[in-house]
Amino acid sequence: MPVQVSGLTDVIAIAAGAYHSLALLSDGTVRAWGYNGIGELGDGTYDSSNVPVQVSGLTDVIAIAAGADHSLALLSDGTVQAWGFNGNGELGDGTYESSNVPVQVSGLTDVIAIAAGANHSFALLSDGTVRAWGFNGNGELGDGTYDSSNVPVQISGITDVIAIAGGSYHSLALLSDGTVRAWGYNGNGELGDGTYDSSNVPVQVSGITDVIAIAAGYLHSLAVELQ
Numbered sequence: 001m002p003v004q005v006s007g008l009t010d011v012i013a014i015a016a017g018a019y020h021s022l023a024l025l026s027d028g029t030v031r032a033w034g035y036n037g038i039g040e041l042g043d044g045t046y047d048s049s050n051v052p053v054q055v056s057g058l059t060d061v062i063a064i065a066a067g068a069d070h071s072l073a074l075l076s077d078g079t080v081q082a083w084g085f086n087g088n089g090e091l092g093d094g095t096y097e098s099s100n101v102p103v104q105v106s107g108l109t110d111v112i113a114i115a116a117g118a119n120h121s122f123a124l125l126s127d128g129t130v131r132a133w134g135f136n137g138n139g140e141l142g143d144g145t146y147d148s149s150n151v152p153v154q155i156s157g158i159t160d161v162i163a164i165a166g167g168s169y170h171s172l173a174l175l176s177d178g179t180v181r182a183w184g185y186n187g188n189g190e191l192g193d194g195t196y197d198s199s200n201v202p203v204q205v206s207g208i209t210d211v212i213a214i215a216a217g218y219l220h221s222l223a224v225e226l227q
Helices: none
Strands: 011-016 020-025 030-034 049-054 061-066 070-075 080-084 099-104 111-116 120-125 130-134 149-154 161-166 170-175 180-184 199-204 211-216 221-225
Touching (some): 061 111, 070 111, 070 120, 120 161, 120 170, 170 211, 170 221
Parallel strands (some): 011 061, 111 161, 161 211
Antiparallel strands (some): 011 020, 020 030, 030 049, 080 099, 170 180, 180 199
């Protein structure tokens, strides 16, 4: 049954990874708890915690996201910080070195939303384009390759994006016209295009229009359609 997380007040957003959790407070700081073997909690240690600890050095945070073993924070200045596992470039700082404190994602400005899959990350920019980084073995980065990247790359062929969501091995984008694009792994039909073929570029999700919200699960996708 539900139990109250200790010592948290003034929470305005939450996110969960595979074995860790995050909370954004109204003062723009972030708390984390759970497994910390790869630095997921971002407090400068590798000690797991069963109560929330403060993520080091973060202020003015306006959004958070959690991958399987890494975490993201969007700052009010439009930049992004990341921490945790970086074996596939999930942190986007140009290295493959994991970090137990936040590091800045390279080359990103004017970001308005963030999302994370299991081993990849992405950011929506104010111009309606999307950048992605991390693991790309199934085409998760949507740049037309299967090459993982430790810096952000532009997702091919989509503009006018207003929302993003990350599944474990696939990604979603909601466009301003109410249609949805998907890319990455499709072995269970996650991309919704009527095939089971994975794609390293965005494809249109079939048969839905007037969508107002999207979400992605482990191996499935969801859309809320205006009726």
